[in-house]
Amino acid sequence: MRTPSIIYSIFDLIRFEKKYTAFHKLDLRTRFIIVMCLVVLTIFFNNIMLLLCLVLTSSIILIIAKEIKRWLKNSLIVWVIMVLIFLINSFLTSIHHGTILALRFLSFILSISILTMTTNPDEVIALLTTLCSNKKIMASFMLSLRFTPIMVNEARKIMEAQEARGWGFKKRGVLRRLRPIIIPLLVRAFQIIHNVVITMDVRAFNSRTRRTTSLDQKLTMLDYIVMTISVAITIYLLLVI
C-alpha cells in the first residue's frame, strides 16, 4: 500500500526535521509568540500590500530556518486551495476580496508551517512538563506522542504480513476484510501497553515521592529581545492600521 503523494506532502509539512539554525535556537515559547503575532496580523490586515508583507515575512523566517525548499516541495495543495478560494470568492463578491482571502489563507498556512516544521515534539513535552505538575497527565501525553508512530508502524507490518498471506485478494465486506488487521493490531497494542505499564512501575513511576525534573528550560536574552520586539511591532501595527 503506497500513500498517495498528496497525503504524503501534507504530512511532510507537519513533520519536524531537526536543523540547527538561528531560528531553531530560539526557545519554543519565543517561536510560538512570533507565529501567533503573524497569525493575529493575518486575521486583522485587510490590505493586499500588508498581507503580501506578511507572506514575505513568513517566507524570510522559513528561509532563515532552512525549511523553504521543503515547504515549496510540498506546497501544491496549498496553491490549489488558494486558487479555489480566489475563484469562488471573486465570483461571489469581488476580485479584490478574493485576492485578500487567498492571501490570508497563504499567510496563515505559512505561519502555521513555520511552527510545525521547526518544533520538536520533545520540546513540547519538555515545556509542558515544566508547566504541568500532574505526572499522570504528562505521562499520557508523552506516551501518546511516543507510541503513535510505533502503532502506525505495527499496523504497516501487520498489513505486510497479511498481504503476504493473500489478504486483499478477494473482496468481501469492509468489516470482514479488516478483521485480519484490526485483531493483530489490538493484540499488539495490548502487548505494548503491558510492557509500558511494567516499565513505568519498575522505574518507580508509582512511587510516592514527588517528581522532580532535570530539564533546563531557560529563556535567553535573545529570546526576550525577540519576543518583545515581535509583540511591540504587532501591537503598533494593530493600532495604526
Added chain:
Amino acid sequence: MKLIELRNVTFTYKGEKKPALLNIDLEIREGEAVCIMGPSGSGKSTLCYCLAGLVPTLIEGRLEGSILFRGNDITQIKRERGYIGIGLVLQEAESQIVTLTVERELAFAPENLGLPKNVIKEKIQKAAKSLGIMHLLHRDTHKLSGGELQRIVIASMLTLDPKIIILDEPTANLDFKGIQALRSIFIELKKKGYTLIVVEHDIEHIIDIFDRIVVLHQGKKVLDGDPSSIFTSNDLQAIGVSTPSFIDFYNKLRMAGIMLPKPPLSIGELINMIGEILWRSSSN
C-alpha cells in the same frame, strides 16, 4: 546474602485455572549470575515478574507463598515505597522506552524518585558511560536500532541503582556481534557487583558468565545447579532445553570412550581439551 527469596510460590494468573508457577522455592544471592531456562510456556516470564516484585501488586492473580526482597515481603515494600528497585529488561526494547529522547529516557527513573537535578545528571552520565551510549544522548528514541534500544533500556535501569537486573531473552534479536557486545556488558556489570538474572533459550555464546542455571518445566523448578552439572544431566532432552553444541559434543565423545576432564563452557575450551588429550596420549 539472600537478595530475593521465593518461598513455596504458586501463582495463577487472574482468570486462569492452571497455575503458571507451582511450588517454587528459589533463592538468589548477591553477586550471582543466574540463567533461567525452560521450554516455551514453562513459566519463565512469570518467574521474571515475580523476581522483579511485580507480582501480585501489578500483575493480577492469586499468589500463594511469599516473595521476599532482602528479607522483607515485596507487597509491604511496594505499599510503603511505591517501587521495588529491581531492574527488568523485557524482550521488546522498543516498548520499554517511554520518552522521546535518550537523555530524557535515562532521566525518567531518577526523576520519579524525586532526586535533585545535579544527582540526576550524574546518574545519567554514569549509566550512559557504562553502556557506551554517550554518543546517543541527544538522539531521538524512534530512530535507533534494536541493539541501541536494548542498551538504552539497560542503562535506564541502571539509573535506579538496582542491586539486581533481570533480563528476559536479551539475545533473541541480536546477531553474533551483538551477542558478543552484550556479553561484555554482562561481564562489566558482574565486575561492578550487580546480580544478574537472565532468561534465555539458547545460551551457547554466554554460558561461561553464569554461576548457576535454573530449569523450569510446566511451572515447576526441575533443575538448579552449576552449568556443568545441569548440561550433563540426562533429563534435559526430555524437557526440551537446548544444550550448547559443545557440551553435546562432549557428551557424545564421552559415550564413545574419549573422556574429557570436564564439560567445556565454550567451543574453544572443548578444542583445547581435545588437544590436551591427544598430546597426552601421544606422549605415552
Added chain:
Amino acid sequence: MEELIKLENVWFAYVNSNYVIKNVNLTINKGEIVAILGGNGSGKTTLIKLFVGLLRPNKGHVYVKGIDIKDRRICEIAKDVGIVFQNPNHQLFEYNIREEILFGPRNFKDELREDEVNYWIERLDLSDLLLKSPLLLSEGEKRRVALASILAYQPDVLVLDEPTTGQDRGHKEVILNVLLNYVKTKEGKAVVITTHDLDFAWRVASRFIVLNDGEIVYDGDPKNAVEKGILVKSGLKNPSIVELGLSLKKMGFKIEDYDLTHYIEILRERCFKR
C-alpha cells in the same frame, strides 16, 4: 523452468535513505534450501520482502516464476512466495487454529480438505492446542501455527524469517524436518530462510548466501563458505561442528566430512592406537 525467483541487478533504498540492497543478482531454484546469512542491518529482511513484492526495487527486476512482478499485486505473488515473518503476532487473528490455517488457502483457492488441515496440525505438533485461540498460545506455539498457515497453501517458495528464534530443541527438529521434506517430497518447491543460527543453517541448507551491507559477498556451497572463512570475515560465527572440524584439521587430522561420527572415529583411532 528451474528458476522460481530471480533478482537481476536489484537496487533498493527506503524513502530519503541510502541504498540498503546494492546490485543484487540471485536466483532461487527448485529443490534448493537457501540460507541467507548476515548481521543485523545487512539487508536480509529487506531482501525477502523484495521476493514477494512488499518492496519494489528502485533499479533492476524481480521475476517470480519467470514473470516480472512489476505489475503484479502482492496478494497474487504471495500464492507462489509464502513468507512466515518473525513476529507471529502480526499474523494470527482467527478464533481457532483450524480457521487460522485455512485463512491463506481460502485467499487463493477455496477450502482445504479436513485431512489436509489435520496433516499440518499433526506435522507441527499442534494437536493439543486445537481448542485454544491462537492469541492465547505461547510464543513458540504461535510461531508453529503461523508456519502451518503458510504451509497449508503450499507456496512454491517457502520463505522463513528467523524460524528458530525462541524454539525449543525438539521443535527446532520438527521445523528442520518439515523444511527438508518440503523440497524433497514436493516437486518443484524451494525454501529460503534468513537466520542467525548457523548451526541450524548448516544442517538444513544446500546453499549459503552471505549478505554484507546490502551486497552479496558469497553465494554457493556452504562447505566452501566455511573453508574460505567467508562467514568469519562477515562478522558471523562458523557452525560449531565446522569449527571443531577446522581445528582438528589444524591439528593435522584429515577431515573429509564435517560430521561428529567422523571426528570420533578419527580421534578414537589416534587415542586408542596402542
